[in-house]
Amino acid sequence: MEPTGTNAPLLALENVSKQFASGLVAIEDVSLSVAPGEFLSLLGPSGCGKSTLLRLIAGLDAPTRGAVEWPYATNRRPPLGFVFQEPNLMPWATVAENVRLPLRLAGRHAQWRSVVEAALERVGLGAFATNYPRELSGGMKMRVSLARAIVSQPQLLLLDEPFAALDEITRTALNHDLLTLAAEQRWTIIFVTHSVYESVFLSDRVAVMSPRPGRIATQLAIDLPQPRTDTLRLTSEYAQLCGRVSNELQRVMEKEQVA
Amino acid sequence: MNPTNNNSNWLSTVAPLAVGVLVLAGWEAACRFGDIPAFLLPAPSAIARTLFTERAALASAWLVTVRTMLAALAIAIIGGVALAAVFASSRWLELSLFPYAVVLQVTPLLALAPLLLVWIGTPWIVTLLCALIVAFFPILSGTTLGLRSSAPGLRDLFTLYGATRWQRLRLLLVPSALPYFLAGLKVAVNLSLVGAVVAEFVTGAATEAPGLATLVFEGQFRSDADRTFAALALISGTGIASYFAVHALSRHLLAGWHESGV
Ligand SMILES: Nc1ncnc2c1ncn2[C@@H]1O[C@H](COP(=O)(O)OP(=O)(O)OP(=O)(O)O)[C@@H](O)[C@H]1O
Numbered sequence: 001m002e003p004t005g006t007n008a009p010l011l012a013l014e015n016v017s018k019q020f021a022s023g024l025v026a027i028e029d030v031s032l033s034v035a036p037g038e039f040l041s042l043l044g045p046s047g048c049g050k051s052t053l054l055r056l057i058a059g060l061d062a063p064t065r066g067a068v069e070w071p072y073a074t075n076r077r078p079p080l081g082f083v084f085q086e087p088n089l090m091p092w093a094t095v096a097e098n099v100r101l102p103l104r105l106a107g108r109h110a111q112w113r114s115v116v117e118a119a120l121e122r123v124g125l126g127a128f129a130t131n132y133p134r135e136l137s138g139g140m141k142m143r144v145s146l147a148r149a150i151v152s153q154p155q156l157l158l159l160d161e162p163f164a165a166l167d168e169i170t171r172t173a174l175n176h177d178l179l180t181l182a183a184e185q186r187w188t189i190i191f192v193t194h195s196v197y198e199s200v201f202l203s204d205r206v207a208v209m210s211p212r213p214g215r216i217a218t219q220l221a222i223d224l225p226q227p228r229t230d231t232l233r234l235t236s237e238y239a240q241l242c243g244r245v246s247n248e249l250q251r252v253m254e255k256e257q258v259a
Numbered sequence: 260m261n262p263t264n265n266n267s268n269w270l271s272t273v274a275p276l277a278v279g280v281l282v283l284a285g286w287e288a289a290c291r292f293g294d295i296p297a298f299l300l301p302a303p304s305a306i307a308r309t310l311f312t313e314r315a316a317l318a319s320a321w322l323v324t325v326r327t328m329l330a331a332l333a334i335a336i337i338g339g340v341a342l343a344a345v346f347a348s349s350r351w352l353e354l355s356l357f358p359y360a361v362v363l364q365v366t367p368l369l370a371l372a373p374l375l376l377v378w379i380g381t382p383w384i385v386t387l388l389c390a391l392i393v394a395f396f397p398i399l400s401g402t403t404l405g406l407r408s409s410a411p412g413l414r415d416l417f418t419l420y421g422a423t424r425w426q427r428l429r430l431l432l433v434p435s436a437l438p439y440f441l442a443g444l445k446v447a448v449n450l451s452l453v454g455a456v457v458a459e460f461v462t463g464a465a466t467e468a469p470g471l472a473t474l475v476f477e478g479q480f481r482s483d484a485d486r487t488f489a490a491l492a493l494i495s496g497t498g499i500a501s502y503f504a505v506h507a508l509s510r511h512l513l514a515g516w517h518e519s520g521v
């Protein structure tokens with residue numbers, strides 16, 4: 001994959017709108033660009049079109065107006081991993097077979113066992129390879145879904161509230177793993193969340209979305225030092241940024257209540 | 260696994276058996292001590308004796324019926340699944356052809372069989388066709404529904420990873436359709452037996468290789484109630500055995516993942 005220019009963004013959304021057949025406008029006039037290796041969070045109230053935006057980026061839906069472009073990869077959508085808001089596991093296949101799916105569909109059959117095992121270890125489910133999804137808890141299913149998304153080493157990861165169903169401790173641990181992986185593998189990540197703190201801790205940039213119709217209200221750069229560690233949570237810079245993001249979100253929600 | 264499960268497994272075998280034994284014992288007692296003439300209702304012991312003494316004739320009739328049933332079932336599975344795959348790939352074909360499949364299903368077999376005999380003439384083809392007609396629809400409708408019922412989230416996933424048509428069929432559509440197909444098969448297996456038996460009643464006089472229903476018919480004609488009931492017992496026994504065979508197959512294939520199989 002040849003970059004067309006060193007500064008070319010990986011992904012560029014240009015005046016993208018999405019209107020569903022029902023007439024509902026879920027996304028209106030969103031322009032957004034994401035640099036290679038960047039960690040971007042999408043933050044916004046329920047129903048503001050976050051999932052829809054991810055689907056447009058993944059090519060699962062087509063925008064009604066505007067364009068989704070990939071300047072860095074000479075306009076080919078790079079291989080991507082997607083953790084949907086639901087686990088979307090195949091009930092008839094074991095955990096290992098579920099995680100293996102992307103490799104299988106890409107025709108990669110060599111050494112799949114060790115690759116799948118490594119991905120399951122990453123999410124702390126090494127002991128569950130031969131279980132069926134129905135034997136797992138909701139949070140465990142989400143972690144299987146995360147293992148499946150990272151197993152094929154995609155350049156771009158789309159994560160739709162992947163940790164919403166998890167307890168605080170597992171969530172923090174997985175956030176850590178995600179940051180380590182992203183840094184190691186130089187992944188680009190677009191992360192949907194409801195949590196202000198999570199978004200600030202993880203991201204290079206937070207885009208706050210407003211509902212009806214879904215737009216990007218503001219974007220805030222999070223220039224906290226890398227790598228992010230737990231001590232960061234105790235600093236006043238972190239607290240200040242959380243406060244700013246929180247205010248922006250508040251503004252968006254108030255505007256909705258007035259409207 | 261757990262005690263309740265074990266309990267209900269044990270119960271589901273023993274309770275029906277106990278009912279069966281009680282009914283047979285009551286029946287035997289009624290025939291021996293009651294005043295029921297043997298030509299109306301032979302005792303279970305008499306039927307058992309006939310099953311043994313006439314085993315040659317009964318076995319060859321049983322083979323004829325079972326062969327019809329299995330052949331019809333095999334054709335219904337191949338044809339039904341193939342047609343369902345065509346329907347799943349073309350909404351247009353499904354809309355134009357499905358109503359005719361329904362017509363086949365709702366036409367009473369008893370009305371159809373004599374007509375078929377007149378048109379076709381060869382009895383074994385007529386019985387096969389009758390069994391096929393009734394077995395076909397459950398397989399077709401079950402599989403058609405199953406092929407459409409894969410989860411939208413999984414379909415997105417396959418799209419995302421660029422699955423080929425073949426991969427999608429083998430790894431997504433077939434496993435999602437399997438429970439629906441098996442539900443259709445459960446119905447079809449018994450209907451194919453019913454279809455074969457009904458057709459034998461109609462073609463019975465014309466055939467040289469009598470099936471079980473022909474024996475029932477003959478037995479009634481000659482007032483040989485023992486023979487009638489022995490043939491009837493074989494028909495029910497075959498129905499019960501094939502039902503449980505499909506049930507076991509279904510549990511085996513869906514074990515571990517589907518609600519009906521765990
Ligand atoms: N397939 C669809 N057809 C019609 N409307 C849809 C469809 N999918 C989503 N919508 C609508 O689009 C809007 C945005 O939905 P979306 O799922 O993107 O929200 P979200 O921001 O992800 O919300 P949440 O945080 O609750 O997951 C909602 O009003 C929803 O009703």
Ligand SMILES: [Mg+2]
Pocket residue numbers: 050051052085160
């Ligand atoms: Mg959503």
